[in-house]
Amino acid sequence: MGQKNGRKAKDKADRIGRADYQARLEELQVELNRLARWLQHTGKRVLVLVEGRDTAGKGGVISAIADALPPRWCRTVALARPSEREGTQWYFQRYVAHLPAAGEIVLFDRSWYNRAGVETVMGYCTPEQTEAFLRQVPVFEQLLVDDGILLFKYWLTVDQALQEERFGERLSDPLKRWKLSPVDLQARTRYEDYGRARDRMLEATHTPHAPWTLVSFNDQRRGRLTLIRHLLDQLPDVSLPEPVVDFPLLPGKPKRERFLGPLRPIRSVG
Numbered sequence: 001m002g003q004k005n006g007r008k009a010k011d012k013a014d015r016i017g018r019a020d021y022q023a024r025l026e027e028l029q030v031e032l033n034r035l036a037r038w039l040q041h042t043g044k045r046v047l048v049l050v051e052g053r054d055t056a057g058k059g060g061v062i063s064a065i066a067d068a069l070p071p072r073w074c075r076t077v078a079l080a081r082p083s084e085r086e087g088t089q090w091y092f093q094r095y096v097a098h099l100p101a102a103g104e105i106v107l108f109d110r111s112w113y114n115r116a117g118v119e120t121v122m123g124y125c126t127p128e129q130t131e132a133f134l135r136q137v138p139v140f141e142q143l144l145v146d147d148g149i150l151l152f153k154y155w156l157t158v159d160q161a162l163q164e165e166r167f168g169e170r171l172s173d174p175l176k177r178w179k180l181s182p183v184d185l186q187a188r189t190r191y192e193d194y195g196r197a198r199d200r201m202l203e204a205t206h207t208p209h210a211p212w213t214l215v216s217f218n219d220q221r222r223g224r225l226t227l228i229r230h231l232l233d234q235l236p237d238v239s240l241p242e243p244v245v246d247f248p249l250l251p252g253k254p255k256r257e258r259f260l261g262p263l264r265p266i267r268s269v270g
Contacts, residue, residue, distance in 0.1 A: 014222075015219045016219065016225070018221075021221040024225055025064060025228075028225065028228045028229060029064075029067075030068075032228070033068055033069065034238075036069045036070070036073045036074065036105060037240050038235075038236065038238045038240060039105065040073060040103040041103075042103075043102035043103055044102075044103070044150060045099075045100040045101065045102060045106075045149045045150060046100060046104070046106070046152070047099060047100055047106050047144065047149050047151050048065075048105065048106070048108065049108045049113065049152070049154065050109060050154050050156065051113050051153070051154065052155050052156030053156070053157070053163060053187070053191075054163065054183075054184050055158060055163050056156035056157065056158040056163075056217045057156055057223060057224070058109055060224060061217075061220075061223065061224045061227050061228070062107045064224045065105075065228060066107060073105065074104070074105040074106075074107065075106050075107070076106075076107045077098045077107065077111075078108075078110065079098075079110075082094065091112065091136075092112055092140055095108075095111065099144070100149065112133075112137070112140075113137075115133045116130065116133060116137075116200070116201035116204075116205075117198065118183060118187075120197050121190055121193050121194055121197050134201065137204070138204070138205060138207050141207070141209065142209050144210075145209045150235070152213070152231060152234065153205075153210060153213065154213050154214075155212055155214045155215070156217040156223065156227075157214055157218075158217050158218055159218055160191045163188075164188065167180065167184065167188060170184075215230070
């Protein structure tokens with residue numbers, strides 16, 4: 001018990017403070033902006049898959065990346081459960097429509113790897129469908145890479161004690177309770193099942209042309225910084241000249257907003 005408490009105390013001591021985290025994140029976001037301008041200039045395409053256990057922090061790291069970039073340059077894809085029609089399609093079909101075009105970064109908040117994870121563990125697909133998926137994924141991803149897409153696959157890891165703690169936070173916070181789905185509640189007791197499914201997936205799909213990178217998200221702030229730093233390090237460090245903006249002084253005095261008729265802004269709060 002003492003050893004376990006000592007580890008928890010060390011984990012808390014190692015966590016990055018908010019101010020330090022924000023300062024380091026802003027530096028990385030400046031680099032992300034430079035990267036996005038390079039993509040626009042070259043027409044390269046970047047596809048990032050973010051996978052991991054429930055509560056690991058997929059949405060947080062995706063927001064940290066996307067918030068730094070114009071939405072025309074960076075898109076987040078988080079597909080809902082497939083419709084009845086989509087369920088009859090080739091499994092990868094609905095994902096293909098969301099692949100990046102020239103100059104774009106696309107971030108998948110869960111991806112086709114749903115089939116190897118939640119669908120397999122929860123019995124939403126047959127064992128034969130899982131087997132077919134694991135055979136087809138390396139071929140599918142080879143086609144993406146051969147076509148010039150820069151593909152990055154991240155798996156976020158989190159220990160079960162921290163996962164349980166985060167589930168509890170979702171339950172107690174009205175703004176986070178929507179994240180606590182029936183599937184999440186079942187995931188609490190199937191930690192090892194998900195681990196076995198993940199290991200099988202990694203063994204079948206960790207390939208030279210599309211390798212996986214595992215990132216610890218026991219400390220979500222540190223995990224975000226680590227993942228973004230790794231992503232940037234895999235791409236050319238190219239600095240394009242900053243665009244020159246002609247920004248002359250306004251002639252005369254600045255004008256006040258004018259209103260016609262009875263319409264006026266609503267009364268300010270406070």
